[in-house]
Amino acid sequence: MNRRARELFGHLQIGGEIKNARLGQLIVQAIEKQRVYSNQSLVLDGQQYILDLSPIVRKKEVQGIVLTIRTLSQIEELTEEISKIKMFSDNLRAQNHEFLNKLNVIYGLLKLNKYEHVMQMISSEVKERQDIISFLMSSVKDPLIAACLLGKINRSKELDVTLEIDQDSNLTSTLDIEDAKNVVSILGNLIDNALEAVREHKGNVLVSFTDVGNDLIFEVEDNGHGISKEVENMIFIDGYTTKKGENHGIGLTIVKRSVELLKGELYISKSMLQGARFTLVIPKLLNNEKEESI
Incomplete structure (x- = not known):
């Protein structure tokens, strides 16, 4: 030693x-x-x-x-660069997969001379993408969180899972870069887990957030099998996982550490969708405390 x-x-x-x-x-x-x-x-x-x-x-x-x-x-600096590259790569792969499928449909419609259907499909696709980007730009002031959510929407399309963001959600607060990274780490892991939980039956994941009051509140819920009370006490243990293969069971450990760094709280409950709901609460006072300590 x-x-x-x-x-x-x-x-x-x-x-x-x-x-x-x-x-x-x-x-x-x-x-x-x-x-x-x-x-x-x-x-x-x-x-x-x-x-x-x-x-x-x-x-x-x-x-x-x-x-x-x-x-x-x-290794944080190297990991951060790799994470950025991976996020960019995942987004490109998801978009490529999605667009190739739609191009094949458009090609088939053109071969069948169904030009009106082609126009409708293109108009619908453009409108959907513009609506998502417009909503995120107007409702999420923090660019890292907005980029994370957009990336997860693209990922959900690749997995053929419905990821919906509550249209009443709003986040006008901005975080310093380190706090934003921790929030993105938590949200990213929670959404990834929810997508995996409903992947087999092509289910639904709902994300909502607000900063009304003294806290930032994020909720990620799904219509998967949920989490039993027995498992609730184990999922944050380093190495615990229900997934097959090696090197799993790390995500929620990282989530727990990031929540502690943000002086926040993470609650688990049953979703209205009948699956699991994770509620993240982060005090707004965090940024004020940092400013006073400078």
């Missing part, structure tokens, strides 16, 4: 016990599968870290494991 590792794991002694459930789980996986695990999420004392595990194998037996841990701040 180098100096930084001793600071993080100072309670560990030779022959001692690793009490962090997520770390223990990763170590067991690395031993059993005898493989390298890279860029794994780990939360210690409320701080998120990125962990790599490399087993030392001799004669087909694991003799030990090398752990390399980095604070999230060390």
Whole structure:
């Protein structure tokens, strides 16, 4: 253990016990599968870290494991750039998929000489897109949040899921860049989870928001299977997931950390759509406190 590792794991002694459930789980996986695990999420004392595990194998037996841990701040700048590229790429892919489908329909209508139907389809498409952009520009003052919502609308079309934004929603407040990033991180993860929850039956997701009063309030709800009371107490545990495959169970841990940084609250309830509803409450006083402390 180098100096930084001793600071993080100072309670560990030779022959001692690793009490962090997520770390223990990763170590067991690395031993059993005898493989390298890279860029794994780990939360210690409320701080998120990125962990790599490399087993030392001799004669087909694991003799030990090398752990390399980095604070999230060390890779935040790179992650931010990658996230921007990924968001841009996802939006382009979703739009490309959607437009190709519609171009195929237009091509078929033209071949059938159904010119009036072509005009109606193009007019409807242009109006829908203009209405969405106009609504976001007029109702969401913060550009990062508006861009996030537009990206998720495009993503929902790719998944063939209905994502609706309540037309009575309004957000006149603007956040500083760090707070806006945290809100986008929370909203992005909650909407992604809702889209996945209804993907199988091509269901519905509803997003609403307001800043009337002393708080910013966002709600994301769906008509999926919902979340039981037993699972409610587990979903924010680092590594917990109901999805198949590896490297899941990180999103809601990131959500929890971002909510704490914003000094907000996140509530889970049953949606009027019969699925899950996540309600995010963020105090407006956050920005005022920062200004007073400068």
